[in-house]
Amino acid sequence: MVGEELVGGPFLDADGMKALGAALAITVTGLASAWAEKEIGTAAIGAMAENEGLFGKGLILTVIPETIVIFGLVVALLINSA
């Protein structure tokens, strides 16, 4: 296995790998949803500047990518508890 010499070695044991995996899951999804929310957020602001009534819709659409990071969080928790 690749990285076999690392696992159980002095630097990284199985728990360390798990922690790293969990960290990766939450980091990448966090960045991804931030990027998506940035795009949608600016668009929503643009629409709201013209029509304040769009505030509700804009807010909902803006937080939808939040699901990505929630999935990341779930995966991270699963990895940690496994």
Place this chain on the structure above:
Amino acid sequence: MRLLERLWGKNPYRKSDKKKKGTSNYAYAVTRVRAMKSKLLPKETYPRLLNMGIDEITRFIQESEYKNDVDELAMKYSGGDLAEHALNRNLALTYDKLLRITSGELNYLITAYLRRYDIWNVKTLLRGKIYNASVEDILESLISAGEFTYTFLSELAAKATYQEVIDTLKETDYYPLLQEFDGTNLAYIENELDKMYYSSLFAAIGKPRSKDRKLFARFIKLEVDVKNLSNLFRLKKAGVEKSDDIMPLMIEGGLELKPEKLASLPYEQFIDELRKTQYWDAISSVAGLETASLTIVESRLIRYYLESATTYSHVSPISIVPIMDYIIHKNNEVSNLRIIFRGKEASLDDTLIKDQLVVI
């Protein structure tokens, strides 16, 4: 280390170039513009407006998006003049707003596009000065949506002769051409100004590399085609068939039309040739041999242009096209309202006014 050097800049220009260009922030600009487009007058409004008198229409406009403009100018003007000034002011402010909310390449291309209003203003000023129109009359037709400010344009309008106007424009790109103006060749100068506008616009686009520039170039080419085609129709109707007479009036750089090929054809063959182009569907029902009215053909062409802009804006939603789409639709709305106003003022027949309107 070498990699880092390459990334961070042995080349001192690299960073500053990037900074100057900036990002365009499409998501923001495009949605905002789309929201603005949703506020344009719906097509059901026009039949209602046609049934109203001038005062009623002014009141209607006062309650719409043009409220601020009408309110602000109501002290100075009244009736049709008020509407005309309010519409022009609104158009200028709207385009100014587009420039404020965009940045980077988007802003650059829109600025280049809006220079057409500078040309429009220069033409208006020259025409006004030649025919000795009053300063108020000239001011009424000026639209300060380009690079010239309203204050500068008012100064120009207050000049006594066209020569003084031209002298004041010394610093601009138009000066070399305007120098040729001798008071009699207005038509020539106007054509050349238009050609100059399109060639400088194509120069501003350069060799289109980015997706945006490609779309923008296509958009402009379509416009050139529509302009050339309506001019060709007019010329053919007037019986001009010599290629040498027609070609100086054509703008170069169209999308599909080949004016050099169409110019020498007689009317029937010209129509046959048009059947092969994408414009035929739009004008087929009115461009038959016995059609009398050019206004209908022209308004069909403009409608085709507007509609295809909307279609493209759906094909490329995050690009410059939705913004251009808004620009031309707004322009169309203002010109429609102006047609209604002026038509009502001259007490034209409603059907005649209706034929002139381009309603989408």
